[in-house]
Ligand SMILES: Nc1ncnc2c1ncn2[C@@H]1O[C@H](COP(=O)(O)OP(=O)(O)O)[C@@H](O)[C@H]1O
């Protein structure tokens with residue numbers, strides 16, 4: 001029992017990562033495979049391919065399988081005793097879909113342990129070799145069509161938790177059906193990245209996850225079923241086509257702690273996993289992230305990965321076209337509220353590189369040193385002695401909120417209103433603070449309805465790659481102003497960690513009565529030790545500063561509208 005291990009994987013945009021923990025929540029092993037570096041033959045850039053002419057972003061499914069083969073090899077080389085693994089769960093980048101061929105079930109069920117996975121599955125198990133990525137913006141027509149037919153953004157948001165979004169799976173499936181009718185026709189099953197990953201482990205197509213399914217624009221959250229009208233619109237044709245699409249999508253597993261079955265024999269024979277190791281549903285990376293911390297009301301997670309997301313856990317199903325609601329990954333009656341931005345770490349890296357080009361870092365080992373110095377050497381909003389404030393918008397990729405094309409805009413806000421900056425801006429140095437403020441002001445502008453009447457959070461937890469940066473943590477504290485400060489989760493991969501906790505809970509949760517289990521929240525709170533897991537990285541609320549940013553919100557809103565309409 002004491003040697004038992006619980007594993008959480010994370011198949012995200014740029015990497016596949018893993019954390020194994022013991023039943024005391026202690027991490028035993030962490031490892032990762034980076035697509036651009038470790039699977040160079042696929043020639044992806046930051047894990048994806050882009051076709052800017054059509055606003056397409058997609059990733060090769062075979063690369064993920066190859067990367068998983070490599071990761072299992074790394075775990076083995078690190079000495080992980082696979083025989084001790086009791087349960088596996090995981091997380092996948094959200095919205096991406098995998099199109100399985102009619103051969104898939106047979107190939108998955110007959111994996112030969114003498115060979116790696118990738119050549120046994122690719123290309124035959126797939127009707128489409130690419131997975132549309134969450135950064136894709138090619139489905140404007142499909143989104144307009146669905147929104148107009150269903151009755152507008154508010155109605156769609158009420159039914160599915162979100163208005164239509166380019167990256168959501170429903171519009172993406174509709175586009176595949178329009179552009180590649182024969183591939184759609186040849187598709188036997190459609191998985192999300194999360195259920196695709198669970199399928200690899202089970203050796204059979206896994207059901208969709210209760211939370212990740214809410215990122216499709218197809219699932220009726222209040223009534224816990226696929227919305228027949230939207231399914232019909234995506235399927236086209238009549239009743240037969242609708243039934244066929246419902247069959248392709250398959251079942252949704254309502255219990256996030258369900259034992260989906262034992263790990264496939266392939267892994268038992270090839271790596272020495274126990275036959276009793278169970279597979280627990282794999283969810284989306286954001287739903288898994290909220291499982292890494294015992295969130296209380298008014299707590300916020302800011303996930304600083306390739307995307308930036310703001311996450312809250314709430315008992316209130318209150319929808320809006322400006323944010324997303326998802327069913328909670330483990331707890332019926334709770335929901336995850338989310339804001340998501342495409343322009344997260346890659347936009348910050350672009351400014352960082354521009355700054356390094358004019359002012360190389362004095363610390364060779366820290367590529368962020370010049371950026372951080374520039375960000376922290378000026379006052380909030382870069383305010384000048386004459387009271388001029390700087391507001392910038394940095395979207396190297398088209399953005400989700402606001403719905404805006406790619407571009408960079410710089411504004412000056414003063415007593416005379418807002419105007420585009422001319423020579424008042426020291427480019428690129430002044431961009432460092434401006435991009436961090438801009439990303440946080442956007443979250444503050446939109447997160448209000450998910451929080452208290454004042455919009456002030458209690459705690460902000462920062463997670464993901466960007467949370468290692470002290471300047472990012474400080475500006476987040478200044479702009480969002482959490483009353484109890486900003487804390488960083490010390491284990492670098494929150495979603496893999498949340499997934500490992502889920503695998504542990506699935507096996508060890510107490511039965512309260514038949515079919516009713518100990519909640520994930522109670523289970524985690526009992527075991528979680530704040531002192532070892534998080535560190536305070538910023539004081540948060542600063543009197544006068546939070547108010548100053550509050551007063552700039554109207555001008556920032558105007559700046560965003562200008563960018564979106566230009
Ligand atoms: N010290 C740092 N300061 C700012 N950003 C960082 C730092 N370290 C890593 N990052 C950013 O973290 C990103 C990767 O974060 P991660 O959470 O692993 O992303 P994902 O899960 O989307 O693959 C990289 O794009 C990198 O820019």
Ligand SMILES: O=C(CO)[C@@H](O)[C@H](O)COP(=O)(O)O
Pocket residue numbers: 012013014092093094095134167215284285286305306307308309340
């Ligand atoms: O699209 C979303 C959420 O709606 C993204 O958050 C993806 O889920 C990708 O996440 P990362 O790779 O940045 O972790």
